[in-house]
Amino acid sequence: MNALKDVKETLLMGPGPSCVPPAVYAALGLPTIGHLDPRFIAVMNEIKSMLQQVMQTKNEVTLPMSGTGSAGMETCFVNMIEPGDRVLVLINGVFGQRMQDVATRLGAQVDTLEFEWGTPVQVGAVRAKLANNRYRIVAVVHAETSTGVRSPVAEIGALVRSAGALYMVDGVTSLGGIPVTLDAWGVDIFYSGTQKCLSCPPGLAPVSFSPRAVEKLRNRKTKVPNWYLDVSMIINYWQGAKRAYHHTAPINMLYGLHAALDTILQEGLEPVFARHRAAHEQLVAGLEAMGMQMLVAPEYRLPMLNAVKIPAGVDEAAVRSRLLTEHGIEIGAGLGPLAGKIWRFGLMGHTARPENVERVLRSLESVL
Numbered sequence: 281m282n283a284l285k286d287v288k289e290t291l292l293m294g295p296g297p298s299c300v301p302p303a304v305y306a307a308l309g310l311p312t313i314g315h316l317d318p319r320f321i322a323v324m325n326e327i328k329s330m331l332q333q334v335m336q337t338k339n340e341v342t343l344p345m346s347g348t349g350s351a352g353m354e355t356c357f358v359n360m361i362e363p364g365d366r367v368l369v370l371i372n373g374v375f376g377q378r379m380q381d382v383a384t385r386l387g388a389q390v391d392t393l394e395f396e397w398g399t400p401v402q403v404g405a406v407r408a409k410l411a412n413n414r415y416r417i418v419a420v421v422h423a424e425t426s427t428g429v430r431s432p433v434a435e436i437g438a439l440v441r442s443a444g445a446l447y448m449v450d451g452v453t454s455l456g457g458i459p460v461t462l463d464a465w466g467v468d469i470f471y472s473g474t475q476k477c478l479s480c481p482p483g484l485a486p487v488s489f490s491p492r493a494v495e496k497l498r499n500r501k502t503k504v505p506n507w508y509l510d511v512s513m514i515i516n517y518w519q520g521a522k523r524a525y526h527h528t529a530p531i532n533m534l535y536g537l538h539a540a541l542d543t544i545l546q547e548g549l550e551p552v553f554a555r556h557r558a559a560h561e562q563l564v565a566g567l568e569a570m571g572m573q574m575l576v577a578p579e580y581r582l583p584m585l586n587a588v589k590i591p592a593g594v595d596e597a598a599v600r601s602r603l604l605t606e607h608g609i610e611i612g613a614g615l616g617p618l619a620g621k622i623w624r625f626g627l628m629g630h631t632a633r634p635e636n637v638e639r640v641l642r643s644l645e646s647v648l
């Protein structure tokens with residue numbers, strides 16, 4: 281009995297995980313060493329500095345949490361929220377809904393503004409809400425993976441800053457695929473994940489806290505209610521001359537993240553973004569040539585997550601299943617109100633290459 285023997289290379293074109301480049305696989309297989317070994321501390325320091333470059337931030341508290349993107353979301357809320365804090369969550373898909381759920385469980389007083397799935401958060405609605413209410417935190421998803429929509433995080437950030445709230449942004453899908461500039465946008469609290477555009481297997485959640493966010497953390501009246509994700513303790517492992525054990529770091533996953541970040545920075549952020557845009561344009565042109573329609577208006581489309589309407593009379597699940605079993609390609613289904621209505625084609629990180637787009641278009645044509 282060994283299910284591992286059936287695992288084989290798959291072209292990952294869904295909403296994540298994405299394809300992993302050889303340099304990352306090689307790093308994952310390096311010898312495991314101790315989590316307080318000075319050679320490992322050196323690896324950690326380079327990861328922090330590369331994360332700051334990819335996120336375009338000077339934030340000292342920038343580090344990968346142990347866990348997937350959702351652990352990053354939980355980390356941000358659990359460290360920032362004290363019971364009764366007023367939080368505004370902007371929702372236009374699954375991950376905004378998840379933020380609302382997480383914040384509510386922590387005893388925050390949560391307000392929401394909801395927007396139709398497939399459309400972005402509207403800046404005017406946020407402005408009106410902030411004019412009449414005071415919040416400690418305003419939270420938004422930059423790249424909504426459930427619909428393929430990019431929201432205007434820079435414009436929202438300017439409003440949040442002048443309203444005196446802390447600004448939280450979900451960059452799980454955007455980081456490494458489109459520009460993410462935390463300091464320029466005034467983002468205070470940020471989280472991401474490794475398996476989308478960073479092209480590292482799932483398992484880590486890079487986060488970043490601005491000095492204002494760290495001040496809120498330091499001034500808490502109550503302990504962070506989750507021991508494992510308590511950033512006030514974890515920074516003593518990630519910062520300073522002498523490091524203190526909190527929990528054993530996932531050593532080999534961190535090697536993988538190091539290699540993934542290094543791969544991106546070697547290519548250069550601008551060329552990486554341009555490669556995502558080019559793959560997206562090639563895919564959209566191919567799908568439209570086959571008579572299909574995109575869900576999202578061109579100006580709000582994400583290059584790394586392409587939602588396309590399923591043509592009438594097509595058994596959408598059968599198409600996805602045949603793509604996987606006969607062509608070795610995974611694509612994503614619709615979620616929530618979009619289930620059965622769209623397919624989601626991911627072009628994330630290492631997946632976003634012309635030969636891969638060519639292959640999925642040819643395979644889809646043959647299956648249809």
Ligand SMILES: *Cc1c(COP(=O)(O)O)cnc(C)c1O
Nearest residue numbers: 348349350375423425452453473
């Ligand atoms: C994937 C994703 C998450 C959750 O990440 P997991 O790694 O699945 O825990 C959160 N937000 C967005 C926008 C995502 O795309």
